[in-house]
């Protein structure tokens with residue numbers, strides 16, 4: 001698949017079948033996350049794969065949506081602030097940026113494997129820390145449900161026109 005086709009194929013999936021995700025596909029997705037670039041190659045990330053019934057129930061407490069419960073598994077993408085590169089000019093810690101790149105690798109790799117995903121950031125940040133084992137310097141950036149899409153139609157991806165977002169200087 002050409003990259004433009006893959007970017008069009010990836011979209012937020014909010015309806016999943018019960019079909020389990022094959023371990024080879026999960027391995028492929030995690031490998032694509034592992035290979036993501038990061039500032040000064042610090043790789044300040046951890047990935048929690050949640051697929052046990054107990055773990056899934058905890059995820060659905062943190063982000064209580066009916067469609068979320070359908071997904072057969074989730075990856076919690078975590079940033080490790082103390083491992084990340086910090087820019088000396090303004091002290092900006094790049095953990096979030098690095099974790100976001102890895103997250104999008106996960107979403108694109110899943111789409112490449114015929115799987116659906118959805119970035120989820122609107123979760124209960126206090127509860128997730130209580131329910132999952134985070135080190136003090138590690139925090140969740142996104143929860144990504146992964147599964148086979150159960151979609152009859154797909155909403156059109158609305159994007160701003162090119163002339164609104166690009167400036168040639």
Ligand SMILES: Cc1cc2nc3c(=O)[nH]c(=O)nc-3n(C[C@H](O)[C@H](O)[C@H](O)COP(=O)(O)O)c2cc1C
Pocket residue numbers: 010011012013118119120121122123157
């Ligand atoms: C950083 C980020 C956070 C998001 N958080 C949520 C979320 O909590 N719940 C949700 O349903 N979608 C969430 N989304 C999905 C966006 O709504 C979606 O990507 C956007 O509307 C564009 O649609 P598309 O992904 O189908 O192209 C998030 C996306 C990003 C990039």
